[in-house]
Amino acid sequence: MTTEEQILQTAEKLFLEKGFAMTSTTEIAKEVGCNQALVHYYYRTKENLFLQVFMQKVRLFITAFTEKSGANDDFFERLEKRICAHANMMEQNPNLPFLIMNELILNKKRRCMIRDYIVDNPMVRDIYYEFDKEIKDEIAKGVIKPIDTLDLLLNVLSLNVFIFVSAPIYTDILGRTDKEKQAYIAHRKKLVVQTILNSLKS
Amino acid sequence: MTTEEQILQTAEKLFLEKGFAMTSTTEIAKEVGCNQALVHYYYRTKENLFLQVFMQKVRLFITAFTEKSGANDDFFERLEKRICAHANMMEQNPNLPFLIMNELILNKKRRCMIRDYIVDNPMVRDIYYEFDKEIKDEIAKGVIKPIDTLDLLLNVLSLNVFIFVSAPIYTDILGRTDKEKQAYIAHRKKLVVQTILNSLKS
């Protein structure tokens, strides 16, 4: 791996662990084993380096949520698969939801970047409209209780994100082992699906 | 108001807005209209000052959640009142859930402080056990579907906290006015209650 790639990879790790503000380019360089000037040689500014990591992660976050599932499943099976795909993506990147939330709340610039990325992205729009149509169909058929599509998405997002935000807190506060933490996550994943489906069934 | 109180109040405001790392004692002093040395004269360290704000807010956060309601309501009415009390507390302190989450995730020291506060606090324990008993009773009576008490609390917490974490993001990304933001919050509050109750009804 080139030094340039090592820097990006280490930056990703540290930004995910401690956020933008609390990670210094000096620290990144130290962990890579090179000089701090080299970080700026490749990426010029810390902000620049951060954005490369951040936007890639935002893309990952969104595409996982909009993942399509088998067409011959019924609605509840399809929804379950979508919820799980989203949770699995976060399980592989545990601090990702926190990083995104953190930066979006503390930094207006980031919110605007996301807006440009989401609202102007035809792919994202298409997937949303398709999902929206699907929901409206199922409501019309009387399969699920009436709900706004955005509300359903927000419910899933709330519950799923909170699994990974709460996991380290829960683990530390109750003095759990890493294995117990994994069990907590697995349990919560199942329960989120169950809660969402129960709230929809009519 | 004394200068000492002004400093504490300004610190509270800025810490809530921008978190610990991005708020400087210089900035606090400037906003109070005094010298930066004075902040340290009264509170010695920034960490100290932060903890005074933080722990007071954590107490507020927990006590709101454990608020008791009218005894002659049925279970669903009592639960609804509890969920609303918790949401209302956050509505009056919009950035509070974010601050708590943020500091707990980024800082292990803070997690340990909370542990000492929650786990060793008999009042908190009592309220939890009482709620737990109540849930188990209703399950036994067949009023609600079986669920672990901690899971129910986590579901409420997830959905409620996310209202206020998502509100500024939602508002900015979709270019909403402040009035529309209030409507979003009011709408989500209702929906959270509905989602939780629907998921419990058997």
Added chain:
DNA sequence: GTCTATATAGTGATAGAC
């Protein structure tokens, strides 16, 4: 109690040697 001044250390970023 409030100020000025300052010690000390850390930051992001750049210039220039090799």
Added chain:
DNA sequence: GTCTATCACTATATAGAC
């Protein structure tokens, strides 16, 4: 491409004058 050296800045915290 990688380094050393350094600049300009900001931060927390303290010492000491008033």
